[in-house]
Amino acid sequence: MTILDGKKTSNDIKNEIKAEVDKMKANGEKVPHLAAVIVGNDGASLTYVGSKVRACERIGFESTLIKMSSTTSEIELLDKIEDLNNNDDIDGFIVQLPLPPQIDTQKVLLAVDPDKDVDGFHPTNFGKMALDMSTFIPATPFGILELMERYQVDTAGKHTVVIGRSHIVGRPMSILMGRKGFPGNSTVTLTHSHTKNITQITSQADIIITALGVPGFLKAEMVKDDAVIIDVGITRVPDETRERGYYITGDVDFEEVSKKASFITPVPGGVGPMTIAMLLKNTLLARERHRA
Numbered sequence: 431m432t433i434l435d436g437k438k439t440s441n442d443i444k445n446e447i448k449a450e451v452d453k454m455k456a457n458g459e460k461v462p463h464l465a466a467v468i469v470g471n472d473g474a475s476l477t478y479v480g481s482k483v484r485a486c487e488r489i490g491f492e493s494t495l496i497k498m499s500s501t502t503s504e505i506e507l508l509d510k511i512e513d514l515n516n517n518d519d520i521d522g523f524i525v526q527l528p529l530p531p532q533i534d535t536q537k538v539l540l541a542v543d544p545d546k547d548v549d550g551f552h553p554t555n556f557g558k559m560a561l562d563m564s565t566f567i568p569a570t571p572f573g574i575l576e577l578m579e580r581y582q583v584d585t586a587g588k589h590t591v592v593i594g595r596s597h598i599v600g601r602p603m604s605i606l607m608g609r610k611g612f613p614g615n616s617t618v619t620l621t622h623s624h625t626k627n628i629t630q631i632t633s634q635a636d637i638i639i640t641a642l643g644v645p646g647f648l649k650a651e652m653v654k655d656d657a658v659i660i661d662v663g664i665t666r667v668p669d670e671t672r673e674r675g676y677y678i679t680g681d682v683d684f685e686e687v688s689k690k691a692s693f694i695t696p697v698p699g700g701v702g703p704m705t706i707a708m709l710l711k712n713t714l715l716a717r718e719r720h721r722a
């Protein structure tokens with residue numbers, strides 16, 4: 431069994447990006463600039479956005495964090511997005527999800543300039559991805575592909591089962607794994623809350639990608655021997671005995687499932703850090719495109 435080490439791999443990627451940034455600096459060029467907008471005070475979202483901004487600083491990107499109150503109106507947020515679209519100094523930006531209920535998420539995602547949409551959530555970019563055109567691939571699926579590539583996980587002709595159909599992970603993942611090329615060429619089954627007999631489906635899978643947010647959902651009896659297990663679940667479980675008052679756990683019963691798996695991602699230290707590294711990669715790509 432091989433652990434797909436997202437912490438180490440993401441550090442390798444960040445070092446590669448930093449080397450590019452150092453070259454830009456040495457040539458007197460502008461470095462990539464990422465902006466992140468967060469609306470409200472959700473603890474997990476604030477942590478994620480904070481990690482993204484800190485990662486920018488460490489590799490030499492410029493970054494801007496825009497915090498807006500939980501009572502922000504849709505118009506106020508759309509105005510902020512318009513500013514970011516028109517600000518030539520900003521190469522890419524993200525609006526952290528989820529948004530408060532008074533704001534229509536789809537309207538917000540549509541307002542982002544596709545050339546600055548480093549999350550890859552705009553319909554134009556999502557469509558390009560589905561059509562194999564060059565675009566920004568959403569960071570979490572992109573990170574999973576990169577992990578598979580760097581560990582040479584064989585995906586061709588394999589049965590990949592994706593659990594969860596979110597726009598951020600499950601849906602794009604199901605498209606990407608079925609694309610031509612590597613990693614891809616998989617036969618894909620996309621499962622969700624209406625799927626019947628899920629154990630029958632997962633137990634036939636060569637590769638399982640689970641993005642549900644239900645701790646310990648994937649048990650050993652749902653997995654065949656030598657399966658590849660990618661755990662995208664990140665749940666905070668309250669625990670007073672921990673310093674932070676919670677611990678982080680994934681969708682997979684790691685202890686038992688890891689005994690059967692050929693490759694498996696841990697939580698934490700698997701897919702999570704890869705997401706940040708690939709957001710930085712997309713921002714570098716945005717800078718290079720704007721320069722071209």
Ligand code: GUN
Nearest residue numbers: 524525526527528549569
């Ligand atoms: N919320 C959870 N994951 C993501 C992500 O990748 N991007 C944004 N913008 N919000 C998220």
